[in-house]
Amino acid sequence: MTETENAAPAMPRLTGVLAPRERWQANACSLAKAIDVVSTRSAFLLIREAFYGTTRFDDFAERAGISEPVCAARLRELVDAGLLTREEYREPGQRARRAYRLTDKGAGLFPALAALMEWGDRWLTEDGGPVEFRHRDCGEPVEVELRCAAGHRTEPGDLDLVRPDRSGYHPAR
Amino acid sequence: MTETENAAPAMPRLTGVLAPRERWQANACSLAKAIDVVSTRSAFLLIREAFYGTTRFDDFAERAGISEPVCAARLRELVDAGLLTREEYREPGQRARRAYRLTDKGAGLFPALAALMEWGDRWLTEDGGPVEFRHRDCGEPVEVELRCAAGHRTEPGDLDLVRPDRSGYHPAR
DNA sequence: CGACTGACTTAAGTCAGCACAAGTCAGCTA
DNA sequence: TAGCTGACTTGTGCTGACTTAAGTCAGTCG
Numbered sequence: 173m174t175e176t177e178n179a180a181p182a183m184p185r186l187t188g189v190l191a192p193r194e195r196w197q198a199n200a201c202s203l204a205k206a207i208d209v210v211s212t213r214s215a216f217l218l219i220r221e222a223f224y225g226t227t228r229f230d231d232f233a234e235r236a237g238i239s240e241p242v243c244a245a246r247l248r249e250l251v252d253a254g255l256l257t258r259e260e261y262r263e264p265g266q267r268a269r270r271a272y273r274l275t276d277k278g279a280g281l282f283p284a285l286a287a288l289m290e291w292g293d294r295w296l297t298e299d300g301g302p303v304e305f306r307h308r309d310c311g312e313p314v315e316v317e318l319r320c321a322a323g324h325r326t327e328p329g330d331l332d333l334v335r336p337d338r339s340g341y342h343p344a345r
Numbered sequence: 346m347t348e349t350e351n352a353a354p355a356m357p358r359l360t361g362v363l364a365p366r367e368r369w370q371a372n373a374c375s376l377a378k379a380i381d382v383v384s385t386r387s388a389f390l391l392i393r394e395a396f397y398g399t400t401r402f403d404d405f406a407e408r409a410g411i412s413e414p415v416c417a418a419r420l421r422e423l424v425d426a427g428l429l430t431r432e433e434y435r436e437p438g439q440r441a442r443r444a445y446r447l448t449d450k451g452a453g454l455f456p457a458l459a460a461l462m463e464w465g466d467r468w469l470t471e472d473g474g475p476v477e478f479r480h481r482d483c484g485e486p487v488e489v490e491l492r493c494a495a496g497h498r499t500e501p502g503d504l505d506l507v508r509p510d511r512s513g514y515h516p517a518r
Numbered sequence: 519c520g521a522c523t524g525a526c527t528t529a530a531g532t533c534a535g536c537a538c539a540a541g542t543c544a545g546c547t548a
Numbered sequence: 549t550a551g552c553t554g555a556c557t558t559g560t561g562c563t564g565a566c567t568t569a570a571g572t573c574a575g576t577c578g
Binding site for chain 4: 228229230240241243244267269270
Binding site: 194274275284300 | 367372373374379380404457459460466467469476478483495499501503511
């Protein structure tokens with residue numbers, strides 16, 4: 173094939189005890205845990221809708237384009253997992269309703285969703301996708317970046333993968 | 346980041362034609378497209394392994410903790426989708442082998458994986474997860490951030506969701 | 519030559535995620 | 549009182565993601 177000219181993208185470097193990759197398995201991996209929580213398409217879509225401000229059962233099902241049984245099951249799972257809360261509320265003259273809202277934990281997924289959306293815009297569409305996020309104050313488009321605590325913008329190839337030392341004393345973090 | 350008050354986290358604001366949420370459906374959503382490509386747990390795990398430097402079939406299956414048939418099927422899909430390439434290579438005295446490597450498109454998923462891992466570290470583990478990324482040059486831990494093109498660090502609540510105007514003339518992109 | 523290894527494929531069966539259609543049920547409205 | 553609406557649940561059946569176990573096949577080693 174034609175693999176000669178496009179160089180492979182640089183990857184993170186494994187350091188310390190992680191360097192011999194064949195000596196460890198990533199079974200406690202936070203990524204795997206995260207995937208277990210939001211593994212399904214329907215879960216992703218429901219969380220997207222929650223970010224778009226949807227709160228009601230029927231709206232979730234219709235806007236995410238999923239069936240009601242799946243919507244019910246998934247919402248329950250997401251509530252159980254602590255990503256959404258179910259709140260009762262009542263408008264005057266109406267009976268009680270339920271509103272589903274993101275918790276801090278659920279809202280913490282925003283960068284991940286934004287990154288995935290950005291990747292889809294970049295690689296899966298012709299013209300950059302149907303919607304985008306802008307900073308309200310200055311109107312500029314928003315992107316997901318990797319930055320170190322010193323403020324440097326980084327790429328995967330600039331990174332080391334390390335096993336943090338949490339034995340006893342913690343420097344600052 | 347000590348953000349544990351009871352108030353609901355702030356969400357992006359819908360603007361322009363997107364403001365009446367009941368009037369549009371996000372069916373061209375890049376997030377949905379992205380999920381269709383990497384929907385399965387096994388695909389996620391294989392890409393994670395690729396970032397950790399794994400290149401060979403058996404290693405992928407073993408390290409991702411998936412069976413060989415699934416590994417084969419998923420690798421083929423990821424190659425077909427353009428996230429991985431399959432390269433033949435030959436070490437002296439050995440027969441030809443195949444190596445799977447991330448393409449630029451596959452490598453572009455790094456921020457999304459990093460964000461998911463960070464979320465898992467934060468919300469799904471006691472002590473912050475088993476591995477972390479550091480900037481090689483300065484040793485500082487790396488985080489995923491949302492920044493606008495003007496360089497401001499932003500939160501979901503600072504954002505507007507807009508439909509970009511791509512009708513006819515394109516400013517610069 | 520036969521054994522072994524790496525990279526798969528085939529077979530058979532389980533289980534989860536999904537859709538569609540229909541039913542339930544509480545409470546408000548006419 | 550009857551009907552409507554929102555928020556579900558139940559039943560049925562499909563497809564696809566996954567497993568284990570076993571088979572294939574080319575190439576290298578002893």
